[in-house]
Amino acid sequence: MIPGLSHWDLLTVEKPARYLGGEVNQAPDKPGAQLRVCLGFPDLYELGMSNIALQILYGLLNADPRIVAERVFAPAVDFEALLRRKGVPLFSLETKRPLSAFDVVGLTLPYEMTFTNLLNMLELGGIPMDRRARQGWPLVIGGGPSGANPVVLGDFFDAILVGEGEEALLELCEKVIAGKAAGRSRDALLADIATIEGFWVPAFPGPVRRRVFQGFAASPPPLRPLVATIEAVHHRAPLEIFRGCVQGCRFCNAGFFYRPKRERPPEKLAEWGEALLRATGSDALGLISLSTSDYRELPHLLRLLSARRAFPDQSLAVPSLRMSQNTLDLLGSLPDLRKSGLTFAPEAGSARLREIIHKCITEEDMFEVVTATKDSAYRVIKLYFMIGLPFETDADVDAIADLVARLDQAARRAKAHKEFSVSLSGFVPKPFTPFQWAGQDPLDVLREKRRRVTSALKKTRAKVAWRDEYLCQLETVLARGDARVGRLVAEARRRGARFDGWNEHFSREAWEGAFAATGLDPSEFTRPLPLAAPLPWDFIDFRVPKAFLAEEYRRAAALAGTEVL
Amino acid sequence: MSDTPFVLELTYARSGPAIYLSHLDAIDVLSRAIRRTGLPYRITQGCHPRPRLTFGPPLPLGHASRCEFLRLHLERPVDPAEAAQALSRQLPAGFTVLEARPVEGQPALTGSRLRYRLVFREGAEDTCQTVARFLGDPSQTILVRRDGKEERVGIGPAIIAVAPDQGASTPTLLVDFEQGKQGLPSAGKILTAVVEALGDRREDLILIERIALFS
Structure with missing residues (x-):
């Protein structure tokens, strides 16, 4: 089934179906195709198959009769070991070709903690990691939210798309098809790709403007998405109802990366939702957006979606809702709602700090929902907080446990049987957000603050989980880095770093060794930056003026009664 | 309705x-x-x-x-x-x-007896015979985990018949198993033990296929 691997080899790894393809809605091969693209996601199959970007691009490329798009995911640690032991290169799921046999390898850049996986996939696929060492095919391109600052990955990618890929990737394919037919050199082709709006080509650097897919609202979502054969993280039919976000949270990378807000019309969404269920056989339709409550006609949309019956056992999953009494009333009126739990992301414990970070969620909403759901099936209330936010005081830190304790008491008073689950994470400043200049607390400070919160939470019934502070620091280095950080990533990978977002795989030793070997100090990337300082990503026109971001940062500082540098 | x-x-x-x-x-x-x-x-x-x-x-x-x-x-x-x-x-x-x-009605489900076909690659007669001896030996035991404890269990009562498939183009065994009764190791566990016992010679075994269920 896979050249070089036997049946028994496959049975030595966990979930061999991750590597075999053949799913429902897999695109048929086109043996005479003019262009062969392998789309890759740098994490496990179960995550990659839940990624909407991959499904969108796979559908768009395969709809072109000249193009074949296949898939590859990051091999799990056991499968990587098998590939290396047997000398088998990393291959695509569809035709089992090694990555090096494609014309274009397009890798999504979903989150920074997958950077080592990206490089590992290139090496396993038989592609030189250093772009300067490549000759001929394939071209290695990337794109996604963690490529907003593409500079870190500039040594490894021939081109990185800043922004949305629907049109840009097809334009790139056009150029490659024409270039191949005309026998153009790699360099000539790359220079040509650099002229496509949104692409940064490290060999031919020039101004880059973030690409926005203006036709989003009128375009259908992928209506025949691939259906994972093993349980995916989101195992439902994905319906993206709108793109962009108007909340303007000052820390949020996605909120700025996907601007402006573009809504698909409710009638079309209802039609597409039914088509998606019929094409996937999924029992649940999952609405996708950054903040579902901001869809202008949400009650109308939900009623339309519920009225369409593809299956007698269908249900609707409506995540990313800002909970309030109104939302609860709305959800309560839907017959087939899949209850996904109550989740609040106040991010900060005090109203003061929530105002500073521009997170519009009030205590009133939370208290109202806790008491209003006392007799409902919503048992678990999840709360997400960040520690170390800009302008945070000790009182703000203490306010986290205080808020949870008061919610807990309110639930008891109302005789509501609730379990609170609290997640804590260190603040990570991200490029192209108003907080891109903000510093990240040093590790010991973050750790001390987190201990204060967890210790105070012991007095409540809340379950608490937190993200290791070292990972938060590393994410800042990867997000705000420059080309030197790319070399750090390569060194960490060489020392065995993989799946850095997974606690069970994270190797602090590999990263500390890489910092020592490259002479880089994390504090260089985590300290506060003056507004006047040049930033590695300044050459990108993000369609959100730097002056606006700076003004937002100043506004936050003013709310805190202070000024920024 | x-x-x-x-x-x-x-x-x-x-x-x-x-x-x-x-x-x-x-x-x-x-x-x-x-x-x-x-x-x-x-x-x-x-x-x-x-x-x-x-x-x-x-x-x-x-x-x-x-x-x-x-x-x-x-x-x-x-x-x-x-x-x-x-x-x-x-x-x-x-x-x-x-x-x-x-x-019609609710007939009982079949599956307490299973027939398997074990197909070996061409020229792997030795491995085929090794497996036939393993499965045909009434004193053969395998290691089974039950309730967190490992114990050795005899496979004899679970094997009803082992016979070569004379009509097959490469060495092939037909094996009938009984399963589902108290204390009987399942066909899956027995075949896993067979493969473990083969070590590197497992590559000779190219297909394990369930071909019939009986009640």
Whole structure:
């Protein structure tokens, strides 16, 4: 089934179906195709198959009769070991070709903690990691939210798309098809790709403007998405109802990366939702957006979606809702709602700090929902907080446990049987957000603050989980880095770093060794930056003026009664 | 809704990529395929309704089969051959519907006796004989984990017959197992022990296929 691997080899790894393809809605091969693209996601199959970007691009490329798009995911640690032991290169799921046999390898850049996986996939696929060492095919391109600052990955990618890929990737394919037919050199082709709006080509650097897919609202979502054969993280039919976000949270990378807000019309969404269920056989339709409550006609949309019956056992999953009494009333009126739990992301414990970070969620909403759901099936209330936010005081830190304790008491008073689950994470400043200049607390400070919160939470019934502070620091280095950080990533990978977002795989030793070997100090990337300082990503026109971001940062500082540098 | 449901029993094969799915994943794949067919399936009661299906004994990961079955409860009678075709069209690579027939009442499920075909590669007569001796030895025991403890269990009572398939083009064994009774190791566990005992010679064994279920 896979050249070089036997049946028994496959049975030595966990979930061999991750590597075999053949799913429902897999695109048929086109043996005479003019262009062969392998789309890759740098994490496990179960995550990659839940990624909407991959499904969108796979559908768009395969709809072109000249193009074949296949898939590859990051091999799990056991499968990587098998590939290396047997000398088998990393291959695509569809035709089992090694990555090096494609014309274009397009890798999504979903989150920074997958950077080592990206490089590992290139090496396993038989592609030189250093772009300067490549000759001929394939071209290695990337794109996604963690490529907003593409500079870190500039040594490894021939081109990185800043922004949305629907049109840009097809334009790139056009150029490659024409270039191949005309026998153009790699360099000539790359220079040509650099002229496509949104692409940064490290060999031919020039101004880059973030690409926005203006036709989003009128375009259908992928209506025949691939259906994972093993349980995916989101195992439902994905319906993206709108793109962009108007909340303007000052820390949020996605909120700025996907601007402006573009809504698909409710009638079309209802039609597409039914088509998606019929094409996937999924029992649940999952609405996708950054903040579902901001869809202008949400009650109308939900009623339309519920009225369409593809299956007698269908249900609707409506995540990313800002909970309030109104939302609860709305959800309560839907017959087939899949209850996904109550989740609040106040991010900060005090109203003061929530105002500073521009997170519009009030205590009133939370208290109202806790008491209003006392007799409902919503048992678990999840709360997400960040520690170390800009302008945070000790009182703000203490306010986290205080808020949870008061919610807990309110639930008891109302005789509501609730379990609170609290997640804590260190603040990570991200490029192209108003907080891109903000510093990240040093590790010991973050750790001390987190201990204060967890210790105070012991007095409540809340379950608490937190993200290791070292990972938060590393994410800042990867997000705000420059080309030197790319070399750090390569060194960490060489020392065995993989799946850095997974606690069970994270190797602090590999990263500390890489910092020592490259002479880089994390504090260089985590300290506060003056507004006047040049930033590695300044050459990108993000369609959100730097002056606006700076003004937002100043506004936050003013709310805190202070000024920024 | 009719009070007398129509139950269709479908026999299907699993080969190729479909042999690398767990029982639960296979149930999910089949449930989705049934939804896609548009057949008037009945659903289960409860908070998470699903198509009402009854499955045969789970197929261990890595085993092929040409005798898997499921019972599909429908709201009204449908043409069995058309239903089989509709489902075949909706299944991913490696699943093939072989037959569909209506069943009356609630006949007992088969599966306490299983027939397997073990196919070895050309020239691997020695390995085939080793396996035949292993399975044919009434004193043979295997290590089984039960309730967190490991114990050695005799395979003799679980093996009904071991015989070479004379008509096959490469060395092949036909093995009948009994399973489901107290203390009997399952066919899956016995075959795993066979493969472990073979060590590197396991590469000679190119197919483990369930070919028939009996009651």
